[in-house]
Amino acid sequence: MENLVPHFIELIRRSSTDLPADMETALRRAREQEDPTSAAQSTLDVILENVRLSRERSTPICQDTGTPIFYIYYPAGWSTLALKQQIRTAVAEATARSYLRPNSVDTLTGKNPGNNLGDDFPSFHFEEWEEDYLKVDLMLKGGGCENVGAQYSLPDTRLGANRDLEGVRRAVLDAVQQAQGMGCAPAVIGVAVGGDRGASYIKSKEQFYRPLDDTNPDPKLAALEGRLTREANTLGIGPMGFGGKTTVLSVKIDSLERLPASYFVTASYMCWADRRRTLIYRNGQVTIE
Amino acid sequence: MTSIDLHIPISEEQIRSLHVGDQVRLYGVVITARDAAHKYIEDTFMHASAIPDSEQAVHEELKRLWAGGVMYHCGPVVSRDAAGRWRFVSAGPTTSIREEPYEADVIHHFGLRAVIGKGGMGPKTLAACREYGAVYLHAVGGAATLIADSVQEVLTVFKKDELGVPEAFWVVRVDGFPAVVTMDAHGQSLHEKVFEASKQRLAELV
Numbered sequence: 237m238e239n240l241v242p243h244f245i246e247l248i249r250r251s252s253t254d255l256p257a258d259m260e261t262a263l264r265r266a267r268e269q270e271d272p273t274s275a276a277q278s279t280l281d282v283i284l285e286n287v288r289l290s291r292e293r294s295t296p297i298c299q300d301t302g303t304p305i306f307y308i309y310y311p312a313g314w315s316t317l318a319l320k321q322q323i324r325t326a327v328a329e330a331t332a333r334s335y336l337r338p339n340s341v342d343t344l345t346g347k348n349p350g351n352n353l354g355d356d357f358p359s360f361h362f363e364e365w366e367e368d369y370l371k372v373d374l375m376l377k378g379g380g381c382e383n384v385g386a387q388y389s390l391p392d393t394r395l396g397a398n399r400d401l402e403g404v405r406r407a408v409l410d411a412v413q414q415a416q417g418m419g420c421a422p423a424v425i426g427v428a429v430g431g432d433r434g435a436s437y438i439k440s441k442e443q444f445y446r447p448l449d450d451t452n453p454d455p456k457l458a459a460l461e462g463r464l465t466r467e468a469n470t471l472g473i474g475p476m477g478f479g480g481k482t483t484v485l486s487v488k489i490d491s492l493e494r495l496p497a498s499y500f501v502t503a504s505y506m507c508w509a510d511r512r513r514t515l516i517y518r519n520g521q522v523t524i525e
Numbered sequence: 526m527t528s529i530d531l532h533i534p535i536s537e538e539q540i541r542s543l544h545v546g547d548q549v550r551l552y553g554v555v556i557t558a559r560d561a562a563h564k565y566i567e568d569t570f571m572h573a574s575a576i577p578d579s580e581q582a583v584h585e586e587l588k589r590l591w592a593g594g595v596m597y598h599c600g601p602v603v604s605r606d607a608a609g610r611w612r613f614v615s616a617g618p619t620t621s622i623r624e625e626p627y628e629a630d631v632i633h634h635f636g637l638r639a640v641i642g643k644g645g646m647g648p649k650t651l652a653a654c655r656e657y658g659a660v661y662l663h664a665v666g667g668a669a670t671l672i673a674d675s676v677q678e679v680l681t682v683f684k685k686d687e688l689g690v691p692e693a694f695w696v697v698r699v700d701g702f703p704a705v706v707t708m709d710a711h712g713q714s715l716h717e718k719v720f721e722a723s724k725q726r727l728a729e730l731v
């Protein structure tokens with residue numbers, strides 16, 4: 237296999253220092269909507285200025301460079317072992333170059349190896365596909381926003397939430413209200429309905445790879461995504477929880493099969509520093525989007 | 526954007542004129558302190574019957590710089606150039622609520638006028654802000670590059686070897702550090718207000 241390590245380092249650098257255009261556009265649009273003298277608008281100004289400086293200087297947008305989560309789609313015949321090895325090498329090197337903060341800590345001993353490598357760190361998902369090229373999606377998932385994610389088991393009597401889309405709506409709005417600004421709002425909310433608890437959390441985070449302005453192919457979910465975005469923004473939580481019109485930038489929902497006994501709704505929270513990039517390797521050519 | 530410039534040391538009068546939601550820019554000397562620093566202050570300066578000789582100098586310096594001064598809840602990433610000068614590479618705020626047990630005493634002891642952090646603090650700190658004339662300032666979480674940029678100079682550091690780099694007392698000069706008043710000296714907390722208002726709105730929506 238060809239040595240792709242330098243390209244993986246670049247993928248990490250771009251993810252950490254260069255906020256994707258769809259996020260920046262959404263933040264800019266939000267800024268226009270906020271009251272000109274409000275703390276909400278000045279906070280979005282600070283965020284946008286920070287995004288600009290980080291890109292210009294190639295420094296991390298946020299000091300918490302999060303959990304690097306890699307989704308790797310590969311054609312038949314590739315070695316996932318070799319890919320994993322190369323990406324781990326790239327992660328250690330990107331840490332040495334300060335694109336990533338040494339962020340992985342042994343849970344029991346508290347020891348930090350200093351290179352972001354552990355048995356389960358970073359996080360990998362491999363999927364063979366029918367395309368003839370390699371695609372690597374990377375997301376850097378911050379800790380503060382991870383802490384405010386929530387899972388509900390419906391029915392939930394406190395919320396009057398039953399096992400239907402109205403119940404999903406109630407659960408997601410509750411999660412956004414509970415989070416306040418603590419996950420560094422404004423946020424993207426990834427929602428999964430169904431699954432077991434673990435699969436539901438994974439699916440909810442996979443929503444963050446979707447382009448912000450895409451349309452859900454399921455018309456019912458598309459309608460609910462729009463409604464939840466509008467309604468969450470009437471909660472008045474605002475950027476960093478200072479109050480304002482922008483609490484969430486987008487809500488993305490998907491469902492997965494469940495057991496008759498269970499009905500989980502999982503809401504994962506992604507902060508304004510929604511760092512994700514994609515590497516494509518096709519015919520010996522690498523592009524990073 | 527209308528923001529209020531705060532030059533450190535800050536007068537009690539100016540602090541009492543601030544209200545939740547006000548946007549401020551800080552100029553002057555700020556000192557970082559997080560978990561280990563708070564424990565050190567509590568053990569060495571507050572609970573000890575007498576401050577040990579070895580710690581007198583640090584105590585005097587902190588008393589001088591924090592009178593009318595500003596504490597920042599931050600564990601910075603620092604670098605040192607060839608000439609031995611320290612520089613803040615990344616300096617975003619850390620979550621403040623962990624210092625809630627100590628902060629009221631610390632504000633009183635040193636005469637702090639402002640504490641910067643993120644996430645807000647609890648009722649004990651809010652009461653201390655009112656009693657002694659102080660505010661809680663919320664920095665923008667995640668804006669690491671921009672905040673490090675407003676740190677013009679690292680003047681000195683206390684207890685670096687004992688507490689470690691992120692936990693030490695870093696004395697820095699800031700120039701236009703942006704923050705929002707979320708707890709004022711009038712007993713108001715923006716965090717409580719926003720929480721209550723959003724809770725009511727949620728009840729209407731579901």
Ligand code: SF4
Binds near residue numbers: 379418508667
């Ligand atoms: S929640 Fe996001 S923006 Fe906030 S500190 Fe964590 S990674 Fe940074």
